[in-house]
Amino acid sequence: MNNYTNILRQHNLKATPQRLAIADVLYKHGHISLEGLYEVMVKKFNSISLATIYKNINLMLENSFIQEVKIPHAKSVYELVKEDHSHVVCSKCNDIMDIDLDTSKILNEAASLSHYNLIESAIIFNGVCPKCKA
C-alpha cells in the first residue's frame, strides 16, 4: 500500500482519510468509474457522501492528480496521472488495460495531414481480451 500523503500535498490537496482511500482505490483498480468508486468507498466509510466523491474527483482533476478517460460507448473512468499511455478496452468484460505505444510516427502522420501543431494524442482500442476469447 502506497502512502499518498505527500503526493496529495504536492497537488495542493490535504491528505484526508477519504482522499487517501480514493488514491488507494485508483492505484489498486487502475481505472474506475465514479459509481464504482462510490460503491467501493462506501464499504470503507459507510457514511461517505456522493457529494464528497464528486468534490474530490473534480479537485483531483483540476490539480492533475487524476485524469478522465472517455471511452466510446461506455462510461468514463478515472485513473491516476502517470506517464503517457494508451488504452485497450474489452467489449465483453469491459476490462481496461494500459499500453505503452510508440505514438510518434502516427502523430507525425497526423500533423502533416492536418497541418496542426499537435501536442497530445488520446488513443483507445476496442476488442476482446484474452480471457474473453476463451
Place this chain on the structure above:
Amino acid sequence: MNNYTNILRQHNLKATPQRLAIADVLYKHGHISLEGLYEVMVKKFNSISLATIYKNINLMLENSFIQEVKIPHAKSVYELVKEDHSHVVCSKCNDIMDIDLDTSKILNEAASLSHYNLIESAIIFNGVCPKCKA
C-alpha cells in the same frame, strides 16, 4: 444540398422535415454538439423541442446514421457515419478536423502488446490549428 430522404429510410428512419434538417446541419457542420445542434435547429423550426432533438439523436445513433465522438476535456460532438477516420481538435478554437490515417501499424502494435483481438480504434489528437497559430 444533399437529399437525405432515402438515406434516412435506409436507416429505418422516416424522413421528417426535422430529421432532414438535422442531417443537413451535420453534413454542413461536420461535427456539432447537442446544444449547438439545438441552437441551429431552433432557427429553422422555432417551436422545435429539445426532446425531439434528443429522441432523434438517440434513434440516429441506434440506427448507425450518426455517431458520437467523445473528445477529451470537451463536450461530445456528433457526425454522420462515414468511412473510418481519426480526429484532430484545436485547443484554441475547438475546430475539429477529420483525418484519414493508416492505423494498421499501431493497431498491430497494440494487439501484440495487449494480446487482445482488436476490432477498432478511436484516435483523437489535440493541438493548434493553422489559423490559431497566426
Place this chain on the structure above:
DNA sequence: CTGACTGCAAACGTTTTGCACGGTA
C-alpha cells in the same frame, strides 16, 4: 389510414451548491 413523430410538460437521474460541523496542518 395507420403507425410513427413532434412538442409540451412532467419525471428522472446525475451533478453541484450551501451550510453547519469536524478535522488537518
Place this chain on the structure above:
DNA sequence: TACCGTGCAAAACGTTTGCAGTCAG
C-alpha cells in the same frame, strides 16, 4: 486556531418519458 473538507439536504442541470395531436408512407 484557522482554514479546508465532509456530509446532509436542497437545488440545478441534462436527459428521458408519457401523452395528445399531427404527419409520413
